[in-house]
Amino acid sequence: MLKVQNISFGYNAKTILHNISFSVEQGQHVSIIGESGSGKSTLIKLLYGTYDLPEGEIFWNDKPILGPKFNLVIGYDFMKYVAQEFDLMPFISVKENIGKFLSNFFPEEKERRTTELIALVDLVEFTDVKVKLLSGGQKQRVALARAIARQPEIIILDEPFSHIDNFQKQTLRRNLFKYLKEKHISCVVATHDREDVLPYSDRMIVLNNGKIIASDTPKQLYKNPEKPLIASFFDEFNTFEASDLGFQPSEKTVFIYAHELEVSNNPLLKLKVTHNYFRGNTYLIEAEFKSRSIFFYHKEPLALDEFTNIALTESAKKRLELE
Numbered sequence: 001m002l003k004v005q006n007i008s009f010g011y012n013a014k015t016i017l018h019n020i021s022f023s024v025e026q027g028q029h030v031s032i033i034g035e036s037g038s039g040k041s042t043l044i045k046l047l048y049g050t051y052d053l054p055e056g057e058i059f060w061n062d063k064p065i066l067g068p069k070f071n072l073v074i075g076y077d078f079m080k081y082v083a084q085e086f087d088l089m090p091f092i093s094v095k096e097n098i099g100k101f102l103s104n105f106f107p108e109e110k111e112r113r114t115t116e117l118i119a120l121v122d123l124v125e126f127t128d129v130k131v132k133l134l135s136g137g138q139k140q141r142v143a144l145a146r147a148i149a150r151q152p153e154i155i156i157l158d159e160p161f162s163h164i165d166n167f168q169k170q171t172l173r174r175n176l177f178k179y180l181k182e183k184h185i186s187c188v189v190a191t192h193d194r195e196d197v198l199p200y201s202d203r204m205i206v207l208n209n210g211k212i213i214a215s216d217t218p219k220q221l222y223k224n225p226e227k228p229l230i231a232s233f234f235d236e237f238n239t240f241e242a243s244d245l246g247f248q249p250s251e252k253t254v255f256i257y258a259h260e261l262e263v264s265n266n267p268l269l270k271l272k273v274t275h276n277y278f279r280g281n282t283y284l285i286e287a288e289f290k291s292r293s294i295f296f297y298h299k300e301p302l303a304l305d306e307f308t309n310i311a312l313t314e315s316a317k318k319r320l321e322l323e
């Protein structure tokens with residue numbers, strides 16, 4: 001189990017992370033989300049022992065994770081870290097990069113394992129290509145395969161799919177996260193992408209200005225996003241006063257996702273349409289309500305400057321427990 005206990009850290013006098021505590025069980029998948037600059041990468045680097053901790057402690061089981069003051073070489077065998085700038089050997093092939101950390105004492109096992117890993121990250125046709133000739137996304141895939149080559153107990157990933165195009169991202173993400181779960185490898189991922197979180201994370205930690213403002217299952221936070229920052233991670237959303245929607249207590253703020261509003265003959269609100277944005281299978285409609293913008297989806301564009309009636313969808317009522 002990874003235990004992070006009351007850590008604080010700054011690069012200079014300014015504190016970047018304030019009193020952070022959480023834990024990650026063996027085999028658990030934990031995501032760290034937050035706006036750019038909120039301290040995700042800094043936290044990830046601390047977990048790996050990149051810097052000395054001025055305050056607090058980090059343990060993997062009973063072993064303290066210590067910084068460069070205590071370790072000549074940063075990092076531990078049981079833990080692998082894939083940074084945003086992946087650190088590969090450019091002049092050797094994909095296969096050699098992945099096999100670099102596997103023992104030469106068991107050549108057949110080494111061959112089997114490298115072949116398995118190359119297939120997992122979908123780089124079979126690049127097996128013998130020198131890494132310097134690969135694209136950014138392909139290099140990122142080599143870095144991921146190399147990190148799991150020796151089956152660590154925990155893997156720490158910073159924006160693991162940022163260089164990979166949407167087309168290949170879905171499959172790679174599924175393969176990698178399924179593999180980590182099957183092998184019971186703990187995983188901590190810093191990400192901006194809800195697709196990395198919703199289907200896979202056991203817990204989601206939300207950082208804001210270097211502080212943890214929420215920590216729960218993605219389902220629970222999705223259902224009850226207490227802050228705009230949390231709702232915005234999941235989807236386009238709207239902020240209403242409870243009184244706008246006829247809810248009690250009337251001074252409460254309610255966050256409604258754009259997909260939870262629909263055009264209705266049984267209206268809750270009357271809005272003036274200002275923009276239609278094509279989104280493929282649907283349009284995102286921007287409309288005015290009390291001089292601010294409200295967003296919802298509709299299968300067709302709506303007439304501009306005309307009024308439209310909208311209501312909550314059945315699933316919204318269910319989420320808000322109005323039924």
Ligand SMILES: Nc1ncnc2c1ncn2[C@@H]1O[C@H](COP(=O)(O)OP(=O)(O)OP(=O)(O)O)[C@@H](O)[C@H]1O
Nearest residue numbers: 011012016034035036037038039040041042043190
């Ligand atoms: N090596 C450094 N020296 C000084 N300040 C730094 C250093 N690295 C990061 N910072 C500062 O620390 C703060 C947090 O940065 P960090 O990279 O941890 O944020 P982040 O949440 O990972 O952002 P992003 O999502 O953009 O990667 C930022 O204000 C950043 O400018």
